[in-house]
Each structure stands twice: as C-alpha cells, then as structure tokens.
Amino acid sequence: MSETILKVENVTMQFGGVVAVDNLNLEINKGEIVALIGPNGAGKTTAFNVVTGVYQPTNGAVWFQGEKIIENHPQGKMKSQYKGQHAGEYAHVLAPTPDKVTRLGMARTFQNIRLWKSQTVFDNVLIAKHCRTTSNVFSATFRLNRKEEAAQRANVQELLETVGLADVKDELATSLPYGKQRRLEIARALAAEPQLLLLDEPAAGMNPQETEELTAFIGDIRDRFHLTVFLIEHHMNLVMNISERIYVLDFGKTIAHGTPAEIQSNKRVIDAYLGVTEDA
Amino acid sequence: MKKQNQNLVFLAVLLVVILGASIAVDAALPSYHIAIKVIKKATVYALVAVSMNLLNGFTGLFSLGQAGFMLLGAFSYGVLTIPVDKRAGVYQYFDGGAIKFSLPEVFAGFLGDSLGSVVGMLAALLVGGLLAALMAWLIGLPVLRLKSDYLAIATLGFAEILRAFFQWNALGPITNGSNLLKSYPDFAHATSYIILAGALVALILLLINSTYGRAFKAIRDDEVAAEAMGINLAKHKRMAFIISSFFAGVGGGMLAMYNGTIAAASFKSTMTYEILLIVVIGGIGSISGSIIASFLYIFSSEWLLRGLDSGVFLGIEAPGVFKNGFRMAVFSVIIMVIVLFFRKGLMGDKELPDLLRLRSRRKEAPSK
Numbered sequence: 001m002s003e004t005i006l007k008v009e010n011v012t013m014q015f016g017g018v019v020a021v022d023n024l025n026l027e028i029n030k031g032e033i034v035a036l037i038g039p040n041g042a043g044k045t046t047a048f049n050v051v052t053g054v055y056q057p058t059n060g061a062v063w064f065q066g067e068k069i070i071e072n073h074p075q076g077k078m079k080s081q082y083k084g085q086h087a088g089e090y091a092h093v094l095a096p097t098p099d100k101v102t103r104l105g106m107a108r109t110f111q112n113i114r115l116w117k118s119q120t121v122f123d124n125v126l127i128a129k130h131c132r133t134t135s136n137v138f139s140a141t142f143r144l145n146r147k148e149e150a151a152q153r154a155n156v157q158e159l160l161e162t163v164g165l166a167d168v169k170d171e172l173a174t175s176l177p178y179g180k181q182r183r184l185e186i187a188r189a190l191a192a193e194p195q196l197l198l199l200d201e202p203a204a205g206m207n208p209q210e211t212e213e214l215t216a217f218i219g220d221i222r223d224r225f226h227l228t229v230f231l232i233e234h235h236m237n238l239v240m241n242i243s244e245r246i247y248v249l250d251f252g253k254t255i256a257h258g259t260p261a262e263i264q265s266n267k268r269v270i271d272a273y274l275g276v277t278e279d280a
Numbered sequence: 281m282k283k284q285n286q287n288l289v290f291l292a293v294l295l296v297v298i299l300g301a302s303i304a305v306d307a308a309l310p311s312y313h314i315a316i317k318v319i320k321k322a323t324v325y326a327l328v329a330v331s332m333n334l335l336n337g338f339t340g341l342f343s344l345g346q347a348g349f350m351l352l353g354a355f356s357y358g359v360l361t362i363p364v365d366k367r368a369g370v371y372q373y374f375d376g377g378a379i380k381f382s383l384p385e386v387f388a389g390f391l392g393d394s395l396g397s398v399v400g401m402l403a404a405l406l407v408g409g410l411l412a413a414l415m416a417w418l419i420g421l422p423v424l425r426l427k428s429d430y431l432a433i434a435t436l437g438f439a440e441i442l443r444a445f446f447q448w449n450a451l452g453p454i455t456n457g458s459n460l461l462k463s464y465p466d467f468a469h470a471t472s473y474i475i476l477a478g479a480l481v482a483l484i485l486l487l488i489n490s491t492y493g494r495a496f497k498a499i500r501d502d503e504v505a506a507e508a509m510g511i512n513l514a515k516h517k518r519m520a521f522i523i524s525s526f527f528a529g530v531g532g533g534m535l536a537m538y539n540g541t542i543a544a545a546s547f548k549s550t551m552t553y554e555i556l557l558i559v560v561i562g563g564i565g566s567i568s569g570s571i572i573a574s575f576l577y578i579f580s581s582e583w584l585l586r587g588l589d590s591g592v593f594l595g596i597e598a599p600g601v602f603k604n605g606f607r608m609a610v611f612s613v614i615i616m617v618i619v620l621f622f623r624k625g626l627m628g629d630k631e632l633p634d635l636l637r638l639r640s641r642r643k644e645a646p647s648k
C-alpha cells in the first residue's frame with residue numbers, strides 16, 4: 001500500500017469574481033512523479049501557490065504527510081461572493097506562511113526563475129540551507145557553529161556536483177545560461193531538504209535536447225533523494241515520459257486524471273489541451 | 281590563496297596600519313586638535329552608517345529611524361555617566377535629577393579608578409544599544425509589515441516622536457527636558473574610538489558573512505524566493521532591524537561622547553539623511569564603502585571645506601564669497617557630482633579586498 005504524501009481536498013481559490021481553481025481534489029503518493037497540466041491560465045500555478053502557502057485558499061484543505069496543514073472557508077465579503085462548492089464544510093482556519101510549509105518538507109521552483117541575483121551559484125544553494133540551521137544568530141555571528149557551517153558547505157558542494165553545476169559555483173547565478181539557471185533552482189530547492197518537490201514548468205524555454213536531459217535528471221534526483229515530485233509542464237514529451245499519473249486542469253476545473261496512456265486518449269483532454277499544444 | 285584567507289590578511293594589514301597611524305596622531309597632537317576631532321566623528325559616523333547599511337543595504341529594508349535610535353543611545357550614555365557630584369549642576373531645573381548614581385563611579389568602586397571608569401563608560405554605551413534594540417523589537421512588529429516608502433515614513437515619524445518625547449518636561453528628572461546633558465566623560469584618544477567602533481563593525485561583518493547575513497541578502501534580492509526557501513520573513517526582518525538599531529544606539533552614545541553635550545533637538549531627521557547620504561556615496565551594500573565615505577564626508581565637511589564659510593579657502597581670501605552657507609552649497613554640488621558619476625556609490629556593493637582582487641586578476645589576464 002502506498003502512502004499519501006499530499007492530499008488536496010475540495011480546494012477552491014477565488015480572486016474577486018474569478019474562480020482560478022475550482023474544487024481541486026488530488027492525492028499524491030510517496031515516491032510518485034505526478035504532473036499537473038492544462039492550458040494557459042488554467043490555474044496550475046495558482047494550485048501550487050495554494051499548496052505552498054503563498055495563497056490562502058478560499059475554501060478547502062491541504063494535507064501533507066498525514067497532517068492537515070492548510071484549511072480555510074469563505075470569510076467576510078467572500079461569504080456572499082463565493083461561487084465554489086462545499087461551502088460550509090470547513091470551519092477552521094489554518095494558514096501557515098510559505099516558509100513554514102517549506103520547513104515541513106516541501107520545496108518549489110518558480111515558473112519565472114527567481115534566483116537571488118547578487119549571489120553566486122554556491123551561495124544560492126547555501127542560503128536554502130538556512131532554514132535547516134539550528135544555530136542562533138549569536139552562535140552564527142561568533143562562529144560557534146563552524147561544524148554546522150562546514151557540514152552545510154560540504155553538502156552544497158556535493159549537491160552542486162550531483163546536478164552538474166560544481167564548475168560554475170563561483171559565478172553569479174544570473175550569469176548562467178537559462179537551462180542551467182533552471183537546474184540551479186532545482187538544486188536550491190533540494191538544499192532545503194524536501195520530501196515533496198514542486199516544479200513549475202522546469203523545461204520552459206528549453207530546447208528538445210535540454211528537455212530530454214532534464215527528464216532524465218528529474219527521474220535521477222527522485223531516486224537519489226527519495227523524493228516525490230509534483231510538476232507543472234507544457235512539454236508533453238517530458239510529462240508523458242516521467243509521470244506516473246497526470247491531472248488535467250481547464251478553467252480551474254479538473255477535467256481528467258489518470259496514467260499518461262489514459263490521458264493521451266482522453267477525448268476531453270485532447271479537445272481542451274493536447275490538440276492545441278501539438279501544433280503549437 | 282583562498283578568498284577567505286586573503287580577506288583576513290588584508291584586514292590584519294589594514295588594522296595594523298590604521299592603529300599605527302591613529303596612535304601616532306594621538307601622540308603628536310593635542311586632543312582638541314581638529315584632526316583628532318575629525319577622526320573621532322568620522323569613526324562614529326562610520327559605525328552608524330554601517331549599521332544603517334546592514335538594514336537598508338543588506339536586508340533591503342528602507343528605514344529612516346536612525347536618528348531616533350541614536351538619540352536613545354546618546355541619552356542612555358549621558359544619563360548613566362554624569363558624575364554624581366555634577367548632577368546638581370546639570371539638572372539644575374530638576375532638583376539634581378532622578379538618577380543618583382554614575383556607572384563609571386560604580387565600577388570604579390571595585391575595579392579601580394581607571395579601569396572602572398572605562399568599564400562604566402562601555403557599560404553605559406551597551407545599555408544605550410540595548411535600549412535601542414528593545415525599542416526596535418517593540419515597533420518592529422507593526423512597522424516592518426509596511427512596504428518600502430511606508431516603512432521609511434513610519435520610521436521617520438517614530439524618530440520625530442521620540443525626539444519630541446525626550447524634550448517633554450515631565451521626563452526632565454531623567455532627560456533634563458530641553459536643557460543640555462553635559463559634564464560626562466569622553467575617551468581622550470582617537471585610538472579608543474577606532475578600536476571600539478572597529479570592533480563593532482567587525483561584529484557586523486561577521487554577522488553579514490554568517491548564515492543569518494546570507495538570509496538577509498536573500499530577502500533583499502528576492503523576498504518571495506526567500507520565503508519559499510524557508511526563510512521566515514517577519515522573524516529575519518525584525519532581527520535585522522533590532523541588530524541595526526542596537527549598533528545605531530551605541531553609535532548615538534559615542535556621538536554624545538564626542539559632542540560633549542546632548543540635546544534631543546539635535547537628533548533631527550537631517551542627521552538620518554546625512555547618514556543615508558554617506559551610505560549612498562559609499563555604496564549601498566558595501567561596508568568598506570560606508571567607512572570610506574564617512575571619513576571623506578566628515579573630513580571635507582568639518583575640515584577641508586571649513587574655509588568656505590570663514591573667508592579663506594586654499595589661501596584665497598574672499599570674505600565676500602566665502603561666508604556662512606557657502607560651504608554647504610559647494611558641498612551639495614560635490615555630492616551631486618558623486619551621485620551622478622558613481623551611480624552605485626564609490627564602491628557599489630563591492631568591498632575593498634574585492635577591488636584589489638579584481639585588479640590583480642586583470643593584471644594576470646593578458647599573460648595567459
């Protein structure tokens with residue numbers, strides 16, 4: 001029996017009158033690679049933002065590693081504006097900040113790369129280790145944490161070697177070519193020691209060759225770091241190659257979910273999405 | 281050589297040179313000489329500018345409360361160090377004041393006169409820093425939620441309120457109301473200032489290069505990414521605010537020492553702007569830049585350009601032109617030129633050792 005690591009339960013995200021995510025329900029098992037696909041504006045990134053604590057959902061709950069970490073119900077003005085389902089089923093409010101969610105064991109990358117511009121490749125990854133630091137500001141300032149610092153640096157070095165960025169570790173992060181920046185963002189997320197890795201369009205802007213490398217790379221790190229991977233992607237080759245299961249969003253609604261084979265032959269998905277991307 | 285070791289060697293050499301020079305200056309000149317005055321003031325401003333840079337340059341929080349925190353430090357220093365037998369005179373309108381002890385005298389009681397008074401003075405500076413830090417802790421929670429300009433306005437307002445509060449007569453037994461605090465001790469030697477401020481700046485450097493400093497820089501570069509990578513924004517911003525305020529408080533105490541008198545009225549927003557100017561001229565995000573800029577700034581405003589206000593400048597006698605106010609006019613032009621031609625300040629976000637490394641790398645390059 002596989003164990004559920006992430007469960008999104010009846011999540012609706014409504015911005016004013018716009019329902020960006022409409023009653024999303026999904027479950028991801030430990031060790032799986034699951035993809036979230038759908039046309040532009042379908043609500044994929046919004047779903048990530050809800051799961052990672054960036055947005056507070058309008059209604060619904062998120063469970064992580066068997067624990068309810070996020071919950072909300074329509075409040076204030078939203079009470080009368082709410083267009084989604086399951087109104088009145090949730091009574092509590094659980095709204096952790098994104099940093100807290102990350103420390104619980106999730107880490108993400110961004111659709112628009114968000115590296116720390118003035119920092120080197122090495123420091124970008126090292127900074128992500130900060131959330132695992134046990135020393136306080138005094139022991140860190142007075143260098144009483146040498147052991148921990150050294151361990152973190154060694155760990156970052158190892159990580160950079162694993163992802164193939166060790167040779168550029170002293171370069172500024174933003175001086176790297178695009179493909180390497182994406183890879184660096186993944187390395188940075190890994191440094192936060194997640195169980196669940198969320199990748200928002202990791203292959204965006206990559207050529208077919210780079211995309212193929214990335215596909216292998218994602219499988220690799222999943223095995224090496226015992227990860228579960230949840231990814232958003234428009235490159236269908238990548239998605240169909242590595243995902244065990246796929247969820248399809250359209251206008252915020254889940255229109256299908258299943259194995260790659262099931263999704264590829266799903267009439268609704270072809271109409272709403274796949275038909276479009278193939279000639280795009 | 282590794283970068284880390286290079287920096288250490290560089291710092292060690294710099295330290296020896298500066299200390300040697302200041303000891304020589306102290307030995308050669310009387311303590312009222314303008315050179316000593318300039319070194320002392322520039323050292324204090326360097327400390328305060330670095331503390332401001334920690335917040336504005338390294339954490340990306342645009343705060344303008346510096347004068348307020350300096351005021352807290354200055355008053356703490358004065359109130360705690362005025363000798364007991366001078367208090368009747370200083371607090372003449374307030375019955376000799378509410379506080380009946382003096383830290384240097386208290387410590388002199390069991391450490392001996394010379395050591396005790398130094399320890400007492402340092403303790404008073406420390407109390408000032410802690411008080412400023414406490415204040416930052418209190419106002420940090422509401423104020424740091426505000427974004428950029430609003431944060432600047434709120435902190436500026438806080439400093440102004442504090443200044444008015446300290447002039448309030450009801451607090452007279454402690455603050456002496458709108459009268460001066462004076463007759464408290466000072467370090468006679470510029471070297472003492474340099475050692476003290478140098479040690480504090482070294483602490484800030486250590487902090488900036490620690491895991492917490494790196495987290496501050498991540499917040500500055502991209503707050504969303506920092507939060508996504510597990511950095512608690514509220515906690516770290518507040519931490520930077522408190523630490524920066526602590527050093528501003530100690531700096532305020534040292535400024536009081538240097539001035540010889542304390543009046544709440546002098547801790548105006550102009551003081552904050554002056555320090556901001558130093559930070560900008562030196563380079564936002566450069567510690568060595570702040571230090572160099574504060575020496576240049578104080579040296580030219582207090583000494584080099586003095587003559588522009590008093591009739592004779594560079595041997596030219598022109599009392600008609602070189603009169604009160606002309607110095608500030610010339611000074612403003614110089615600052616505008618610097619800001620125009622060095623967009624990112626003198627140092628950008630580089631430090632001195634970085635620049636030396638760049639030069640040596642350039643020299644190596646053609647031979648390859």
Ligand SMILES: Nc1ncnc2c1ncn2[C@@H]1O[C@H](COP(=O)(O)OP(=O)(O)OP(=O)(O)O)[C@@H](O)[C@H]1O
Pocket residue numbers: 015018020038039040041042043044045046047111
């Ligand atoms: N903060 C916000 N405020 C208002 N509307 C928003 C907000 N964030 C997202 N939306 C809206 O939600 C909808 C879904 O956006 P989202 O970014 O999640 O799409 P996506 O599936 O990630 O698309 P893409 O493939 O282009 O990245 C869009 O209509 C968008 O305009």
Ligand SMILES: [Mg+2]
Pocket residue numbers: 044045046111
């Ligand atoms: Mg998106």
